[in-house]
Amino acid sequence: MTTVNYKSVTNNQATALKDIPVLEYSKFADMNVELINGNPARHCVNYFGYHLSDKISLICCIADDDLHQIFVSSALVEENTELESLTFRNHNFEKFEREIHENFGIRYSDHPWLKPVRYAHNRFDKKQRIEGYPFYEADSEELHEVGVGPIHAGVIEPGHFRFICNGEQILHLEIQLGYQHRGIEQLFLQKTQLLERSTLAENIAGDTVVGHTTAFVNLWESLCGHTPDDGLHYSRILALELERIAIHTGDLAAVCADIAYQLGNSVYGRLRTPIVNFMQEWGGNRLSKGLIRAGKLNFPFTAGHSKRLLEIFDSFEPDFIEITQKLFNLPSALSRMEKTGVVTYDEVLEIGTVGMAARMSGLSRDIRLSHPHNLYNSIKHKPVIKRHGDVYSRVQIRREEVRQSISHIKGVLQNVQEIRQPLNVEMNPQSRKFILSLVEGWRGEICHCAITNEEGNLLVYKIKDPSHHNWMALAQSVRNNDISDFPICNKSFNLSYCGHDL
Amino acid sequence: MFDNLRILWHQGKQYIPNVTTVKVPGIFRGRPVISKASVDESLLADLCPTKAITVNPVSLDLGKCTFCGECSIQFPDKISFTMEYKLSTNDRARLIINEEDDSPIVLNPMLVRAEIHRLFGRSLKLRQVSAGGDNSCEWELNASNNVQFDISRFGIDFVASPRHADGIIITGPITANMAEPLERCYNAVPDPKIIILAGTDAISGGIFADSPALNREFLSKHTIDLYVPGNPIHPLTFINGVLELLKKR
């Protein structure tokens, strides 16, 4: 057993950078691997590097869901050097180390899959081009490859999927991303006004505007030593749960479309509308852009909104329940969903999935319970857990979470009828701090990290969308399935391209 | 069978009968109006996250605006957003709103190519390309074809293959990594063809405008037939813009 040497912090607790122990790389590697191995309540929420004079400082953050703590440690290494990987001993680190490799040229001698992540504009090796991605190949007479993308058939974002198939059966899927890379993390440093940064946060992933912007504003307020009043916290809970209801309902429509169940597609599709239109009634934008702001709320939540929202639920719920009962009793629908796209408990644990992509297989990962933010601890939240890890489990989670979110919102509305906080407050980030902000978005755990310098300017801004972990689970889910089941598997995960590519 | 009929019955009438006149609910940041009121103009310009506001006299560029609303909240006497969702035009200059300009945003008929109505007036098939789009405009384009907005009733559809398309509709600020796929997709569309830019990111780069990760060369090589502002675009802004582009002149 290696000595324990980390700084233990809670969600959104700004901590002095000097309090994070700097370990020798081999001790750092041993400790972080040992922290996770054999402990499902722990996983890596972020692991990244940044330039510190002529070296690279690596920061690793391991969350412990039972203790509600995050263990932060660091190591100083040379750029363009060779190291042993953590991934070799625990696959949770796979994508993180690929990113460190891509950005800083660190070569991992024993990393099993050291491929580019997103071809970031500031990558270490500019000669690497996205069109030259090294796909895994099968040298076989019998097998064939199917390439899909980067532009897909529907109105969705780009990414390249390469299947290796035996007839109709998928043996392997490799997902290559990076097409959506806009350089957001660098822009967070370049742009210094708060509103510029809030705008960046709400454009990370346009289907998770509330999730990512909440992660940013929670981080920013704590970094500036500002304590928002309860109303602001409640407004964020309302917006987060409404975003969850809207997207989950839309996802149910999309799954119905993929199994050619037109009635379900139409009904769920139209049920989403009153929810997003409510967001417009509240904040003037159907996808909640402009709503979440650090230290204030530009658009008051009034007693009128409260009443209106309850009316919307009154008509939403019976129609939602009716179509849901129909869908879940249709043998032809169930046969497409059950045992399709299975990822087992052991597999999700190994991958380190988060959110729905963990809860589908019996792994309880839900930041609202494990590292509660924005007064979620005042709501008795109980994660919805399924066991089978198939399309059916993912669809069931959505069905149950929609109703759970409605009940959370009703609970909040019993305590708060009005939220007003229109005024700008003066906020300045503290110097030499490290802070980490976790939010449970509808997809799962969102993690933003920041480090400030002596002047309180941002030195690092690190963003992690839940899709960072979960894309690998999608690739795993389709193995040994028919290629015709790929669309429904993909929809049932509904992962983010832009959130991954940043 | 009876279950299905009952479910259908419970949905009631969902489609919007007239997409050109319907009112949007609640508050909405549509076409802005700028008054003559005197304010500290440099403060006003500085607060805008995308430099959409220029001063002396004040003007606001809808091609750059992210519709965050902050300017109208800080300077309510100077800038206000109306409920008007008809923001699309084919004239980039028309997206710049000047002081006391309270006229509808329309297309410049001189810039509409003659063949557009003749060839696409009754059927337009679009290939959508997301080039760094954040999935919000993509989301609203999909919503344009749900049972409420139902854009396909006008013969406007999204197709899977560029070979089947009459044009492309671009979302996102156009990342360097998507520059080549975008060009190839456009080249695969048979002539004559149109280009629509949907959303602030596509029109100007939005908040990403000065990112080194973009490559917007495509836009300088081709003529744009329609600009649809919004962050994201509202389905009604998109539908009305396309209907205006296709109509008989």
Ligand code: SF4
């Ligand atoms: S609403 Fe538009 S013009 Fe006004 S501050 Fe926001 S981005 Fe700038």
